[in-house]
Amino acid sequence: xxxxxxxxxxxxxxxxxxxxxxxxxxxxxxxxxxxxxxxxxxxxxxxxxxxxxxxxxxxxxxxxxxxxxxxxxxxxxxxxxxxxxxxxxxxxxxxxxxxxxxxxxxxxxxxxxxxxxxxxxxxxxxxxxxxxxxxxxxxxxxxxxxxxxxxxxxxxxxxxxxxxxxxxxxxxxxxxxxxxxxxxxxxxxxxxxxxxxxxxxxxxxxxxxxxxxxxxxxxx
Amino acid sequence: xxxxxxxxxxxxxxxxxxxxxxxxxxxxxxxxxxxxxxxxxxxxxxxxxxxxxxxxxxxxxxxxxxxxxxxxxxxxxxxxxxxxxxxxxxxxxxxxxxxxxxxxxxxxxxxxxxxxxxxxxxxxxxxxxxxxxxxxxxxxxxxxxxxxxxxxxxxxxxxxxxxxxxxxxxxxxxxxxxxxxxxxxxxxxxxxxxxxxxxxxxxxxxxxxxxxxxxxxxxxxxxxxxxxxxxxxxxxxxxxxxxxxxxxxxxxxxxxxxxxxxxxxxxxxxxxxxxxxxxxxxxxxxxxxxxxxxxxxxxxxxxxxxxxxxxxxxxxxxxxxxxxxxxxxxxxxxxxxx
Numbered sequence: 001x002x003x004x005x006x007x008x009x010x011x012x013x014x015x016x017x018x019x020x021x022x023x024x025x026x027x028x029x030x031x032x033x034x035x036x037x038x039x040x041x042x043x044x045x046x047x048x049x050x051x052x053x054x055x056x057x058x059x060x061x062x063x064x065x066x067x068x069x070x071x072x073x074x075x076x077x078x079x080x081x082x083x084x085x086x087x088x089x090x091x092x093x094x095x096x097x098x099x100x101x102x103x104x105x106x107x108x109x110x111x112x113x114x115x116x117x118x119x120x121x122x123x124x125x126x127x128x129x130x131x132x133x134x135x136x137x138x139x140x141x142x143x144x145x146x147x148x149x150x151x152x153x154x155x156x157x158x159x160x161x162x163x164x165x166x167x168x169x170x171x172x173x174x175x176x177x178x179x180x181x182x183x184x185x186x187x188x189x190x191x192x193x194x195x196x197x198x199x200x201x202x203x204x205x206x207x208x209x210x211x212x213x214x215x216x217x218x219x220x
Numbered sequence: 221x222x223x224x225x226x227x228x229x230x231x232x233x234x235x236x237x238x239x240x241x242x243x244x245x246x247x248x249x250x251x252x253x254x255x256x257x258x259x260x261x262x263x264x265x266x267x268x269x270x271x272x273x274x275x276x277x278x279x280x281x282x283x284x285x286x287x288x289x290x291x292x293x294x295x296x297x298x299x300x301x302x303x304x305x306x307x308x309x310x311x312x313x314x315x316x317x318x319x320x321x322x323x324x325x326x327x328x329x330x331x332x333x334x335x336x337x338x339x340x341x342x343x344x345x346x347x348x349x350x351x352x353x354x355x356x357x358x359x360x361x362x363x364x365x366x367x368x369x370x371x372x373x374x375x376x377x378x379x380x381x382x383x384x385x386x387x388x389x390x391x392x393x394x395x396x397x398x399x400x401x402x403x404x405x406x407x408x409x410x411x412x413x414x415x416x417x418x419x420x421x422x423x424x425x426x427x428x429x430x431x432x433x434x435x436x437x438x439x440x441x442x443x444x445x446x447x448x449x450x451x452x453x454x455x456x457x458x459x460x461x462x463x464x465x466x467x468x469x470x471x472x473x474x475x476x477x478x479x480x481x482x483x484x485x486x487x488x489x490x491x492x493x494x495x496x497x498x499x500x501x502x503x504x505x506x507x508x509x510x511x512x513x514x515x516x517x518x519x520x521x522x523x524x525x526x527x528x529x530x531x532x533x534x535x536x537x538x539x540x541x542x543x544x545x546x547x548x549x550x551x552x553x554x555x556x557x558x
Contacts, residue, residue, distance in 0.1 A: 126313035129273055129384075130374075131302030132330045140326060144317035 009192055012179060017199070019093045019174035023100055024161045030101035031108035031157055036150070038064070038105060039112025040138055050124065051134040060109075067106035072164050075099050076171060083171075096165070096173025104161055111153035115146035148219040155211025159204050176200055221286060222249040222272060222382065222416070228280030229267050241267040243438040244281065251381075254408050254415040256425035256446070258461065259435035265418045268435070269384055272416065273305045274298060285382070303331040306375030306413075310387035312367040314359040320370050321346065321355040327377040345373040349403060365396035369403065376407060383407070385417040389424055401428050422462060426450065426518050434458045447518050451488060451549065468512040468527050475555040481537060482511075485526045486550040496547050497528070504540040506532035527554070 038060060044050050045057035067075070076099045083098040084090045119142055127137045143150075166177020176196050184193020229242040242264040249255050257265045270276035271283040274290050283290045285301075293301050314323050321342050328338045346352045349369040359367055368388060375383055385404070389397040405428045408415050419425060425432045425446055432449050434442040436457040442449060453459045468484075475482055487496065497508055508528050515524040530537055545551040 120311075120313070120316075122309055122311050122313035123315055125275060126307065126309060127315075127326075127330070129275060129302060129305070129307040130327050130330045131299040133299065136330060140318075141315055145315070147317070 009183070009195070012183075013176070013196070013199070016174055016176045016179045016196075019168075019178075020162065020165055020176045020203070022093050023097050023165045023168055023173060023175060024158060026094075026097040027100040027104040027161050028154065028158055030097075031104035032154070035105040035108030036112050036143075038109035039116065040142070042109060042113045043116040043142070044134055044138065050128065050137055064106045064109055067102055068110065072099070072103060073167050073170065075103065076167060080171070091172035093168065093173045093175065095171050096168035096175075100161060100164060100168065103164060104157060107160065108153065108157050111157065112146065112150055115149035115153060116142050118149060119145035148215045151211060151215040151218060155208055155215070158207045158211070162200060162204060162207070176203075221251055222414070223284040224248070224268065224271075224281070225284060226281030227268065227271055227278045227283055229264070229271065229276060230279050240438055242271075242278075245435075245438075245440045246281075247433060247440060247443050249414060249416060251414055252408070252412045253431060254405070254417065254429045256417045256419060256429035256432045257435060258419055258422055258425055258432060260420060260461075262437075263435040264438040265435045266386055269386060269416060269418050272382065272384055273302050273307065299330075303378045304380050305382045305384060306378070306380040307384040307386065308368065308371040308375050308388045310390045312359070312364070312371045312391075314367055314370055314374075316359055319356050319358055320351060320362070323359065323370055324373045324377055327374045331378045333378070341377065345377055348376075348407075349373045363396075364392050365399055368392065368396075368400050372400070372403060372407070376411070376413065379411070380413060382414045382416065385415060387418055387420070390419065390421070397424070398427070404428060422450070426516070430519065434461065447488070447521055447523065450516075450518055451486065451523055468514060468525060470511050470527055470554075474511065474529065478555050481530050481541070482554040483528050483530060483541070483544065484550075484552040484554055485528065485544060485548050486524070486552075487526075487548045488523045489521055489549075496544065497526070499547075500530075500540045500543060504532065504536045504543065506530050506536050506540045523549075 042057060042060045042064070045053040045060070047054075047057075070078070076096070079099045079102065080090045083095050086098055087094045089095050123141055123145070124137060127141050132140070163177070165173070165175045166181060168175055169178030169181055176199055180193050180196035180200070183189045184196060224245050224247050227242055227245045228240070230238055230240045233239050245268055257269065259265045267276055271278050271290065272285060274293060277291055285305075288301065290301070315326060318326060324342050324345050325338050328341065333341075343352060343355070346355055349372055351366060351369050351373070354362065354366065359370065362370065371388075383404075388404075389400050392400060401424065404415060404417075407413055417424070417429060429446050431444065432446045433440055434449065434455065434457065436455075441455040442453065442458050449458060450462065453462055470482065485496075497510075500506055501508055508530060510526060510528050512527040513525060515522055517523070530540060532540070541551065541553070
């Protein structure tokens, strides 16, 4: 058993916390920027939807399924060449953000698609009857209608990403979860593990609370 | 003019079976009329209606609107065509994230109207449907009738020539139904918009339609003037559909007494105002026992049914029956006479 040096721990904890926020933040941003369009694309190209396209639907669906069904640790390693190509390095929090971002995009695309399905079909039919294009239906009916659900989805995604980011240590991504594994688990410092886990729980709680409040606020 | 030319629609359902929702339907809808399509659920009336604005493509035949084959339209042509056709729905289908005014404006934005035109016309439209004071509220705070009024304002926003109503009053209570029907009638009279109305309730047709098409199992079984179809249904299905409004049941024991003919007198229009029954009593010395009766007003024309028992000598009875059949719309003897 090692003695725990608390001042050392806090010196480590603060940057780790920053790394977690950085990785999850980048991934969330990517999820919003690319996951939303991907989810919309999957929804509108489906059979009998407003912009039916079998090929696009198949490709999008396949991408999402492949990413979601591959265990994250394996995805992290598989994507190393791609990561190196995108950020120029395969280690550090930026590098970990790439696979994390890809998972986030796929995961959020599915969540968004589910929220879009919850939008009343009759309203879409009414819009079509008025002569609306699919783009107008997406921007005026589908996205506003799914907005509150999408915020809730983003909360779920953020919480999941905090969990996934613990595995970022494999590529030297750092973060609170990594700290918990390295110090708490490998070095048997149970108190460190406990502190970091408590920190993670607090972080998840905060995300959940903000997410729920925001989602309720936009609901009409 | 809307022309259904041998229209058929079939599609495969979730179980993969082929469903023939509409079978070889042909009829015309004249400009400016209010035509009702009635039938039980699953009769194909909604599917047929949807071929008018290509929400449904016919799999056979074609729907022609003002000389244009609707099935042949696509892209921008289809969008422009749809701007000239309004539609209202059973579940109103308003955009819940837009206010009342924004919902109406939405239809005009889609049609590419200018901002100034929209801001000028939306209040006019809300005024027309009596919701000027609810412009900035969201639909979920409105009652069903109010929601349908917003639906109507939205549907007529682009001055359409045709208004399609898909069970527009089926989710409303009877009083609200009447309000909405009155509004539709007003819009038809004011703007000359052709209204095609789908319903499973003959009462709705009776209140505002001039003509009615009856559909059963995907086929058109009868079409004609509402008064004619109502008073003289030709097809068995129509008779069944109407039976609940017109079956005046009398106890069976009365029909058994064949010495006293039980007569169903149907009278309409101007004859309804003559004192026919009184004349029978006076001129033929026959006693008239009124057992049941009902008067309906269709397009403001009275249509009445009386079930009476005639009591008198055989000659007098024959003469009075003769008089009745000559002076009423229809006279039927309900029990067999020997």
